[in-house]
Amino acid sequence: MYNYIFLLSLISFGAISGDAKLGQMKSPSCVYCHGTTGEAINSTYPNLDMQNEGYLYSSMKAYQNGERTGPLALMMKAQLQRLNDQDLKDIAAFYANASNNENK
Amino acid sequence: MYNYIFLLSLISFGAISGDAKLGQMKSPSCVYCHGTTGEAINSTYPNLDMQNEGYLYSSMKAYQNGERTGPLALMMKAQLQRLNDQDLKDIAAFYANASNNENK
Numbered sequence: 163m164y165n166y167i168f169l170l171s172l173i174s175f176g177a178i179s180g181d182a183k184l185g186q187m188k189s190p191s192c193v194y195c196h197g198t199t200g201e202a203i204n205s206t207y208p209n210l211d212m213q214n215e216g217y218l219y220s221s222m223k224a225y226q227n228g229e230r231t232g233p234l235a236l237m238m239k240a241q242l243q244r245l246n247d248q249d250l251k252d253i254a255a256f257y258a259n260a261s262n263n264e265n266k
Numbered sequence: 267m268y269n270y271i272f273l274l275s276l277i278s279f280g281a282i283s284g285d286a287k288l289g290q291m292k293s294p295s296c297v298y299c300h301g302t303t304g305e306a307i308n309s310t311y312p313n314l315d316m317q318n319e320g321y322l323y324s325s326m327k328a329y330q331n332g333e334r335t336g337p338l339a340l341m342m343k344a345q346l347q348r349l350n351d352q353d354l355k356d357i358a359a360f361y362a363n364a365s366n367n368e369n370k
Contacts, residue, residue, distance in 0.1 A: 202318055202321070205318040205319065205320040205321065206318070206320045206321055206324060207318065207321060208317060208318065208321045208325075209316060209317055209318055209321075212313060212316065213312060213313055214306060214309040214310070214311065214312065214313060215309065216309040216310045217306070217309065217310055217311060217312045217313075220310060221312075224334070224336060224339075229334060229335045229336050229339070230328070230333060230334050230335075231333045231334075232328060232333050235328075235333070
């Protein structure tokens, strides 16, 4: 099992280089559920603040690609459908550092 | 869009009532990637500490039910396959409060 986990740990999603300021401008619909500081408005939603930027990006890609299913996943896919790769990286950068932004 | 989000916000995953102490005992394989305090060992993995307990539970259920796909999701499904509902609730309680546990 350890070898399996080790191999999976080597999977890379590529370098993430988002602009948090741009991410803030690109996330008007995100804030209805995740707030401006990444604190979810509902305990069934994820908090995003202090989350790893790379994980936030790959999660949004997974929603876009239909790799997550269920009602909330479909809603996320719809919300993200018009965003390109750089948009997702910028939003990931924004929420990964959301507790440090000026809105808190 | 707002009505849609509002309706989705009413979806309930039921009350979560996990035992963090039991969750700690049930999470020996989790710690290889998520640590004992919920801090991921790799930036492509999610941090779990301070995450909403209900969200942690519903995420693990989604992996178990095959609602998340891709290599890492398959690994998660395999890791979770022998755990029952109460196990997942206990593990959710453990990681949602992991920064307060004695191991930190």
